[in-house]
Amino acid sequence: MPPSTPPPPVRRRRLGTELRRLRERTDLSATEAAKRLGVTQSRVSNIEAGRYGVSADRVRTLASHYECADQALVDALAAMTGDRKRGWWEEYREMLPAGLLELAELEHHATALRVAQVINIPGLLQTPAHARALFGESVPPLPAHEIEHRVSHRIKRQAVLHQDNPPQYTAIIHEAALRMQFGGPATTRSQLEHLIAVSEREHITIAVIPFGSTSFPTSAQGVDYICGSVPQLDTVGIDTSTGSELTDDASRLAKYRLVLDRMESVTLPPDLSRDLVHRIIREL
Structure with a gap:
C-alpha cells in the first residue's frame, strides 16, 4: 500500500x-x-x-x-506563499494527534503569543520533568513511548521563544497552577525556578492571578492566542478533553481577545508575580 x-x-x-x-x-x-x-x-x-x-x-x-x-x-x-518547506513538527506526523502539529506550526509563524492557564503551567514554559508528569496523568493512560514523543514535541516547540527575533510572549497563570505539585516537590521547585529564569527575558511576560483576586473572567479552560501578521490571521486554541480546539472564526477571536484582556487586568504586575513564585518555592 x-x-x-x-x-x-x-x-x-x-x-x-x-x-x-x-x-x-x-x-x-x-x-x-x-x-x-x-x-x-x-x-x-x-x-x-x-x-x-x-x-x-x-x-x-x-x-x-x-x-x-x-x-x-x-x-x-x-x-504566506513563500515557505514551501514542511517544518520539524512533521517528524511527529504518525506519532501524535494532528492538532498538536498544527499548534506547533502556528506558533512557529506567530508574531506574538498570549496564553492563559488555570491548572497547568503553559506548555512553552514547562520543564521536561513537569511535562512528563502531566502526560503521565492522562486518562486513559498513555503508552510510555507516546509520553516521550509528547514531551519531546513540547520541548521542541519551546525553541520559538529562544530564536532570533522571538515573538512577544505573555503568559497569564493562575496561582492554582503554581501550587499544583505534579511530579512531586522537587519537580515543582525546578519548574517554578525555570519560570523565574525565563521571566527575566525581555520578550517574556509572566503575570499571575492570585487566589485573592475578586474577579475571574473565564472558565478553567486553557487558552492559546496566536497572533498573525495582521489581526485577521489570528488563531485561538482552546484546551478540551481531547486536545486543543483551533479556530479562526472572527467572533470567537474577538471573544477570547476580550477574555484575555480581562484576565490580564486582574493579574499581579510582573515583579509581584515573580515575588509570589519565589514565596511558593520557599513554602515547598
Whole structure:
C-alpha cells in the first residue's frame, strides 16, 4: 500500500480559507471566480482547500478580483506563499494527534503569543520533568513511548521563544497552577525556578492571578492566542478533553481577545508575580 499523503500545512489551509472569505464577500461563486482568472473551478476550489499552493502574484490577482482594499491583509496573505518547506513538527506526523502539529506550526509563524492557564503551567514554559508528569496523568493512560514523543514535541516547540527575533510572549497563570505539585516537590521547585529564569527575558511576560483576586473572567479552560501578521490571521486554541480546539472564526477571536484582556487586568504586575513564585518555592 503506498504511503498516505500528509494533509496540507495548516498555514496553506488558512491562506485558502482567507481567499475563500474574500471571494464570498463579493458574492462570487467559485465558478465565476474561475472564469475571471481563466482557470478551472476545481483549481479555485483546490486553492481554497489548501490542496494546491499558490504564488504571491496569484494571491494579489485574486485579491484584486475580489475587490479587497485592505493592503495590509493582501500583503500578509502574499507573504504566506513563500515557505514551501514542511517544518520539524512533521517528524511527529504518525506519532501524535494532528492538532498538536498544527499548534506547533502556528506558533512557529506567530508574531506574538498570549496564553492563559488555570491548572497547568503553559506548555512553552514547562520543564521536561513537569511535562512528563502531566502526560503521565492522562486518562486513559498513555503508552510510555507516546509520553516521550509528547514531551519531546513540547520541548521542541519551546525553541520559538529562544530564536532570533522571538515573538512577544505573555503568559497569564493562575496561582492554582503554581501550587499544583505534579511530579512531586522537587519537580515543582525546578519548574517554578525555570519560570523565574525565563521571566527575566525581555520578550517574556509572566503575570499571575492570585487566589485573592475578586474577579475571574473565564472558565478553567486553557487558552492559546496566536497572533498573525495582521489581526485577521489570528488563531485561538482552546484546551478540551481531547486536545486543543483551533479556530479562526472572527467572533470567537474577538471573544477570547476580550477574555484575555480581562484576565490580564486582574493579574499581579510582573515583579509581584515573580515575588509570589519565589514565596511558593520557599513554602515547598
